[in-house]
Amino acid sequence: MNVDLRHLRCFLAVAEEGGFTAAGRRLHLAQPTLTRTIKSLEESLGVQLFERNTRRTELTDKGEKLWQNLGPLLGQLDRTLRDLREGEKLRVGFSWGLPEGLSRLAARFAEETGVGVEFLRCDIPQAGLDTGQVHLGLLRGSQLPKNLRSFFLYEEPRIAAVPASWELAGRTELDWAELAGLPLIINTVSGTTFPDMWPAGRRPVVGAECRNYDEWLEQVAAGLGVGTAPISTARRYTHPSVHLVPLTGAPAVRTHLAYPSHGAHPQAAHFVDHAWRAADELQT
The missing domain is CATH 3.40.190.10 (Periplasmic binding protein-like II)
Structure with missing residues (x-):
C-alpha cells in the first residue's frame, strides 16, 4: 500500500477536529490539499474513511476503527523519535x-x-x-x-584599537585612510583586517602577527601597532592599555x-x- 505518515497524520487531524476546515488550520494546509491527501489514503486502503455532506464530516465504521488504533501508534512513534534526540x-x-x-x-x-x-x-x-x-x-x-x-x-561597523600610550588614543575618531600610515596588528588565522584592504601604494605595514584575538589585543597593548575589530566584539573584550577610538570610512564586518x-x-x-x-x- 502506498501509505505514508503524511497520509496518517492528515487522517488523524480530520478525525480529531471533526472536519477538513479545522484540520487544515491545525496542519497549516489548504483544504483542497488536505482533501486530496485523504482521498489518496482511501484509494490506497480501498475503503471509505469519511462520510461527507454539505454540513458535516463523519467517520465510517472503517474510519472509526483506524482512528482508534492509529492514535496510540502515532503517539508511540512520536515518543520514540523524540527519545532518539535525547543527548544529541x-x-x-x-x-x-x-x-x-x-x-x-x-x-x-x-x-x-x-x-x-x-x-x-x-x-x-x-x-x-x-x-x-x-x-x-x-x-x-x-x-x-x-x-x-x-x-x-x-554586518557591523569597525572600531580602532589603539595603544593607550600613543597620542592617537586621545582622538575622538580616526579615519580608515589614516590607518594606512600606521603599523597594523594582523590576526593571520581569524582576523578581518589586512593591508590589502587599502589601495595599492597606500597600505599599512605589518607591525606584528598573531593567531588569535587575545594575542592581538596584547600586541596592541604592547604598542606594536593598531588594529580594528567589529565594534560589539571590541567593546566586550577590553584591555586597560588599549583605547577604542570610533572609526570612520571603514568597511563593515x-x-x-x-x-x-x-x-x-x-x-x-x-x-x-x-x-x-x-x-x-x-x-x-
Missing part, C-alpha cells in the same frame, strides 16, 4: 566575539527540537569546520571557503554561519534558519 548536541565553533544573543537562540532551539547546542572556541581558520570539531562555524569576512554553505546574518556543503549535521540547516530569522537580536 549541535556543536558551533567560533574564534572570538560570540554574538550575545546566540546563547538565547540556542536555548530556544534546544527547547523546540530537543537538540542541545554547544559553543566551542577554535582558533583555527574555519573555527573547527575544517577539522570536523564542530558542525557549524561562526565566520567573519567577505571571502569564505568554497567548500562551505554560508549564510549571511548581519560581515558575519555568517556556515556548515559543510556535504555531510552536514541534519540539524545544521534548521539552526541556521533559526539564526537567520533572529539575526536582529543576536547582538543585543
